[in-house]
Amino acid sequence: MTAVLDVSGISKRFGGLAAVDNASFTVEEHTITSLIGPNGAGKTTAFNIVSGFLKPDSGTVTFAGQPIEGREPHDIYRLGMARTFQDPRVFQEMTVLDNVMVGVRQKGEAPFWAIMRGAKVNAQWKAARERAERILEDVGLLARAKEEASALSFGEQRFLSIARALVGEPRIVLLDEPTVGLDRSTFGKLVELMKNLVTKERKTILLIEHNMDVVMSISDKVVLMMQGTTVASGTPAEVRGHRSMVEAYLGKRHVAASQ
Amino acid sequence: MEYLQHLLIMVMIYACLTVSLDLNIGHAGILSFGHASFYGIGAYTTAILTVYAGLDWFTAMVLAFAMGAFIAVLIGLPTLRLGGDYFILALFGFSLIVTSLIINMEWLTNGPFGIRGVPRPSIGSYQVQSGYGMLGFIAIMTAFIFFVHWRFASSPMKAALHAIRDDESVAMSLGINVVRTKIIVFALGGGFAALCGAMGAFYFRFVSADGYGLQTIILLWAMLFVGGNCSLLGAFVGPAVLMLFPELFRFIGGQGWDIGHIQEALYGLLLILLMMFRPQGLVGNKVGLRA
Amino acid sequence: MLLLQLFIDGLASGALYALTAVGFAIIYNGTRILHMAHGAVFTAGGYALYIAVKLLHLPMPVAVIVALASAAAFGVLIDLLVYRPLRARKSSEAALFIGSIGALTLCQAVFALIFTTDTLYLRQGPLPLYDIGEISLTIMHIIAAAIVIVVFPILHLFLTRTKYGRAIRALADNPKLSVVRGVNVERLYMLIFAIGSLLAGFAVSLIAYDLGVRPEMGFPVMFVSLVAVIVGGVGYLPGAAAGAFLLGLLQNLSLWQLSGRWQDVVVFGALLIFLLFRPAGLFGHMLSTRRV
Ligand SMILES: Nc1ncnc2c1ncn2[C@@H]1O[C@H](COP(=O)(O)OP(=O)(O)OP(=O)(O)O)[C@@H](O)[C@H]1O
Ligand SMILES: [Mg+2]
Numbered sequence: 001m002t003a004v005l006d007v008s009g010i011s012k013r014f015g016g017l018a019a020v021d022n023a024s025f026t027v028e029e030h031t032i033t034s035l036i037g038p039n040g041a042g043k044t045t046a047f048n049i050v051s052g053f054l055k056p057d058s059g060t061v062t063f064a065g066q067p068i069e070g071r072e073p074h075d076i077y078r079l080g081m082a083r084t085f086q087d088p089r090v091f092q093e094m095t096v097l098d099n100v101m102v103g104v105r106q107k108g109e110a111p112f113w114a115i116m117r118g119a120k121v122n123a124q125w126k127a128a129r130e131r132a133e134r135i136l137e138d139v140g141l142l143a144r145a146k147e148e149a150s151a152l153s154f155g156e157q158r159f160l161s162i163a164r165a166l167v168g169e170p171r172i173v174l175l176d177e178p179t180v181g182l183d184r185s186t187f188g189k190l191v192e193l194m195k196n197l198v199t200k201e202r203k204t205i206l207l208i209e210h211n212m213d214v215v216m217s218i219s220d221k222v223v224l225m226m227q228g229t230t231v232a233s234g235t236p237a238e239v240r241g242h243r244s245m246v247e248a249y250l251g252k253r254h255v256a257a258s259q
Numbered sequence: 260m261e262y263l264q265h266l267l268i269m270v271m272i273y274a275c276l277t278v279s280l281d282l283n284i285g286h287a288g289i290l291s292f293g294h295a296s297f298y299g300i301g302a303y304t305t306a307i308l309t310v311y312a313g314l315d316w317f318t319a320m321v322l323a324f325a326m327g328a329f330i331a332v333l334i335g336l337p338t339l340r341l342g343g344d345y346f347i348l349a350l351f352g353f354s355l356i357v358t359s360l361i362i363n364m365e366w367l368t369n370g371p372f373g374i375r376g377v378p379r380p381s382i383g384s385y386q387v388q389s390g391y392g393m394l395g396f397i398a399i400m401t402a403f404i405f406f407v408h409w410r411f412a413s414s415p416m417k418a419a420l421h422a423i424r425d426d427e428s429v430a431m432s433l434g435i436n437v438v439r440t441k442i443i444v445f446a447l448g449g450g451f452a453a454l455c456g457a458m459g460a461f462y463f464r465f466v467s468a469d470g471y472g473l474q475t476i477i478l479l480w481a482m483l484f485v486g487g488n489c490s491l492l493g494a495f496v497g498p499a500v501l502m503l504f505p506e507l508f509r510f511i512g513g514q515g516w517d518i519g520h521i522q523e524a525l526y527g528l529l530l531i532l533l534m535m536f537r538p539q540g541l542v543g544n545k546v547g548l549r550a
Numbered sequence: 551m552l553l554l555q556l557f558i559d560g561l562a563s564g565a566l567y568a569l570t571a572v573g574f575a576i577i578y579n580g581t582r583i584l585h586m587a588h589g590a591v592f593t594a595g596g597y598a599l600y601i602a603v604k605l606l607h608l609p610m611p612v613a614v615i616v617a618l619a620s621a622a623a624f625g626v627l628i629d630l631l632v633y634r635p636l637r638a639r640k641s642s643e644a645a646l647f648i649g650s651i652g653a654l655t656l657c658q659a660v661f662a663l664i665f666t667t668d669t670l671y672l673r674q675g676p677l678p679l680y681d682i683g684e685i686s687l688t689i690m691h692i693i694a695a696a697i698v699i700v701v702f703p704i705l706h707l708f709l710t711r712t713k714y715g716r717a718i719r720a721l722a723d724n725p726k727l728s729v730v731r732g733v734n735v736e737r738l739y740m741l742i743f744a745i746g747s748l749l750a751g752f753a754v755s756l757i758a759y760d761l762g763v764r765p766e767m768g769f770p771v772m773f774v775s776l777v778a779v780i781v782g783g784v785g786y787l788p789g790a791a792a793g794a795f796l797l798g799l800l801q802n803l804s805l806w807q808l809s810g811r812w813q814d815v816v817v818f819g820a821l822l823i824f825l826l827f828r829p830a831g832l833f834g835h836m837l838s839t840r841r842v
Contacts, residue, residue, distance in 0.1 A: 051432065052431075053428065053431070053432075072431070072436070073428075073431040073432055074431050074433075074434045074435055074436045074437070077431075077432065077433060077434035078434050082432070082433070083432050085428075085429070085432070089426055089428075089429050091421065091422060091425045091426065091429075092425070093421075093425070094418070094421060094425075098418055098421075101415070101418055102418045102419065102421075102422045102430070102433055102435075103433045103434075104415075105434045105435075106415050108414050108415040108416065109414070109415045109416045109419045109440075110416070111411065111416060111443060111444075111447060113414075114410050114411050114414035114415070114416040115407055115410045115411070117410075117414075125414075125415055128415070164433065165432075165433075168433070168434060288644075290644055290647070337822075337825060337826045338825055341825060341829050343643075344584050345780065345825060345829060347584060347647065348584075348776055348777070348780060348821070349821065349822060349825050351773070351776075352773075352777065352817075352818030352821045352822060353818070353822070355773070355814045355818055356814060356815050356818045356819070356822075358814075359811070359812070359814040359815050360815065362811070363811055363812065363815075473769075477651065477655050480648065480651070484648065517662070517663055520659045520662045520663050521659070521663065522659075523655055523656075523658070523659035523662075524655075524656050524659035524660055524663065526652075526655055526656075527651075527652045527653065527654070527655030527656025527657070527658075527659060528652065528656050529652070530648055530649065530651060530652030530655070531632055531649050531652035531653060531656065534636055534641060534645045534646075534648050534649045534652070535635050535636060535639065535649070538641070538645055
């Protein structure tokens with residue numbers, strides 16, 4: 001397996017706080033890699049660096065063989081990396097379908113081609129709509145394609161945000177705590193969706209996830225972050241047994257339980 | 260009859276200004292306070308190029324568009340990336356500078372006296388002369404400008420603009436070059452406002468320094484918000500309603516009244532009340548000024 | 551010598567700008583409203599002074615107190631009638647800003663309808679000059695200096711030592727709060743608008759007495775104040791004051807080489823240059839514009 005994403009020694013300070021401190025990990029193609037760690041460990045900040053929203057103070061990020069640290073988010077998307085945010089952040093006043101279609105970059109967006117149209121522009125636009133509909137079907141929202149996104153429940157908005165990130169056919173998607181706030185049935189659907197993305201669609205997923213059951217059952221690889229640093233990485237079984245893991249999760253839970 | 264012609268022409272010119280302002284404010288969320296300045300830049304470019312440089316009307320009009328777009332890029336490049344309140348303020352300052360330059364650069368603009376004798380458009384040997392001819396010319400230009408904006412609003416461009424308006428970070432995360440798109444849209448807004456300036460110059464055959472300042476900005480904003488964001492129909496309804504208002508006064512016999520200031524008071528009140536009770540305007544879509 | 555005289559004049563107008571600018575900044579920092587109607591508050595104070603002096607024939611000190619109170623009340627009124635209903639609807643910042651523009655336009659037009667667009671004078675003739683060496687001062691220079699020397703330290707004490715002052719500062723650090731240090735934010739807003747408008751009242755009392763009152767007199771002053779806030783750095787009150795003095799000096803010193811009609815270009819040229827090269831202002835404070 002080749003590493004499609006190689007994060008090496010990245011650091012980011014906010015004022016006096018080292019949010020990410022010399023963190024390194026790799027993500028292999030066609031796998032699910034989970035980034036875990038306690039609240040404030042720096043997981044989201046690491047995502048922001050990888051996806052171009054923050055420039056790292058130091059370190060490198062290599063995606064598909066190219067250095068991408070410090071490049072603009074829209075460039076990185078075009079290289080084949082999409083992300084979601086911790087909140088769904090769907091476009092509330094657009095329809096569900098339009099929300100997804102925002103993720104497709106096409107010629108017709110340029111003012112000149114918006115005016116002139118032409119067969120190629122129209123064909124691209126039609127293809128975009130079809131792809132958006134297919135993806136909405138995958139996430140179970142096709143029936144609601146014409147509704148305003150604000151009419152969706154929180155869980156449905158979460159699925160919509162994932163569909164939006166997938167419509168551009170990225171090689172890798174970064175999902176920031178996608179299961180938070182989902183009820184039991186939708187939760188199962190999401191886990192199923194992620195598995196299918198990797199096995200059927202041959203995508204790669206980098207996941208931030210707090211639910212250990214999900215992490216341990218679907219991850220090919222787990223990376224543990226604490227206080228900005230990656231302290232352990234390996235198969236779920238390896239990381240589960242790591243002593244930092246006890247400190248990060250079980251330790252706290254034990255303390256909490258005994259109080 | 261002549262008066263009705265005048266009214267129709269004015270409504271059309273303002274409708275074109277409103278629809279191009281809507282492209283900036285309604286669709287892209289760029290709160291442009293420079294729109295009246297671009298209108299003035301277009302009018303003066305047309306007047307200077309035809310009267311002083313002797314260019315034909317069509318070339319002058321095209322160059323007016325280019326000038327509006329070019330200056331919009333110039334001012335947009337450093338300010339659009341700052342965003343929010345900084346941008347509003349910078350554009351406010353820009354509009355005051357433009358007014359001041361028009362008055363003070365006498366060698367170019369003839370200062371407070373304005374420039375007279377802008378030629379009427381001509382096609383082949385046909386010279387637009389009569390009021391009807393002018394009405395036709397303005398109507399054709401309006402149809403063209405509305406067609407272009409309809410194309411924008413019914414293409415994938417609209418989704419990208421609305422994404423930027425609603426959440427710039429998400430737009431970026433989906434591969435949209437936010438800064439570049441905003442500059443392009445701002446340039447288009449400036450270009451089309453300048454085109455409206457050219458239309459006005461051809462119609463009045465005369466340009467002068469007043470008419471492109473703060474009062475015009477407020478009028479344009481009021482027209483946009485009365486009609487409503489992201490709506491071609493709204494871009495007509497707003498100007499029509501606000502242009503007919505002074506006529507109403509004439510009709511009910513308010514001759515001795517200070518109509519100018521009553522109008523201004525009304526625009527101010529309208530802006531407040533619209534924001535409170537109907538931010539989408541009379542016929543606008545629900546989109547636009549989100550909570 | 552001319553340059554020194556222009557420098558002194560610049561300091562005096564800087565002092566007046568500083569009062570409006572700091573008033574604007576207090577409101578902006580606490581509420582994040584780009585309070586364009588500050589210009590209308592300013593003008594309202596001017597007309598209040600005119601009414602008190604010319605129509606009610608009150609003695610000057612009383613008239614000034616009436617003007618100050620009117621400005622403060624007018625500011626609070628705009629908050630109550632325009633901004634509070636919009637906040638209650640959870641309106642966007644853009645909608646609040648448009649409401650503010652609307653309020654400014656409405657007030658200016660109503661002033662013009664009531665008082666006409668003519669300048670109303672509170673006094674006649676030139677002010678007596680006090681010559682000191684080669685420069686000459688008017689009573690206005692002296693009062694402007696005195697107000698700044700008295701008002702700003704009091705404001706500083708208020709903001710740092712009192713419960714409400716500290717609450718205002720806490721709100722400026724985190725405008726999303728709904729209760730600050732046990733004070734309801736809506737109440738705090740009223741106080742913020744009262745103080746910010748009061749400061750404008752000081753400035754307008756001087757200007758109205760010196761130069762008279764016109765419906766649109768508040769606009770340029772409000773606008774220079776806004777620029778001062780940007781130049782001085784958003785979120786930092788001494789910065790706004792420093793920016794105001796800088797602009798006052800710039801405006802007056804530019805008269806040395808340029809005629810007065812270029813003043814707008816000078817002020818806004820300065821703004822554009824700052825936005826271009828140092829958007830965080832003199833002291834490096836800036837609102838974050840990109841949220842991830
Ligand atoms: N823009 C910022 N400015 C200042 N501090 C920040 C910023 N973003 C994050 N931080 C801080 O950096 C640290 C890491 O935050 P981050 O959001 O990366 O953690 P996380 O691992 O995603 O936590 P969670 O599980 O709660 O989402 C936190 O202490 C946070 O407060
Ligand atoms: Mg996080």
